[in-house]
Amino acid sequence: MTEQPPGAVLPAEGSVTLNEGRETAEVRVANRGDRPVQVGSHVHFFEVNAALAFDREAAFGRRLNVPAGTAVRFEPGDEQTVELVDIGGKRVARGMNGLTEGSVDVDPAPALSRLRDAGFADTGTGSEDG
Numbered sequence: 001m002t003e004q005p006p007g008a009v010l011p012a013e014g015s016v017t018l019n020e021g022r023e024t025a026e027v028r029v030a031n032r033g034d035r036p037v038q039v040g041s042h043v044h045f046f047e048v049n050a051a052l053a054f055d056r057e058a059a060f061g062r063r064l065n066v067p068a069g070t071a072v073r074f075e076p077g078d079e080q081t082v083e084l085v086d087i088g089g090k091r092v093a094r095g096m097n098g099l100t101e102g103s104v105d106v107d108p109a110p111a112l113s114r115l116r117d118a119g120f121a122d123t124g125t126g127s128e129d130g
Helices: 109-117
Strands: 024-031 037-040 062-064 071-074 079-086
Touching: 071 079
Parallel strands: none
Antiparallel strands: 024 079, 037 071, 062 079
């Protein structure tokens, strides 16, 4: 084996399957706003921009199923289907719009109520948009 410089990255043979074994869901997303919206790979999708209309309950506890550091862009008026994957680790979502602020292994009803009161677009069951 040849000597490698410090910090050399030596990839293993084969390929890696992202999020193998995790639950996924597909949601149809429409940007009802007048500005493009870009969503990063590790954002709690339930809490993304209020102008994005989709089934928020189906997105509770999930993030985009894309490689780390990447994002999906939603242009004004466009619709697209995205795949979401369960959030891993301790399954905690904080920040964003303050709708969850803790475990995502809870009943989503209180967060859905806060979301609807704040005027977020939602096409799920029980929503005005759905």
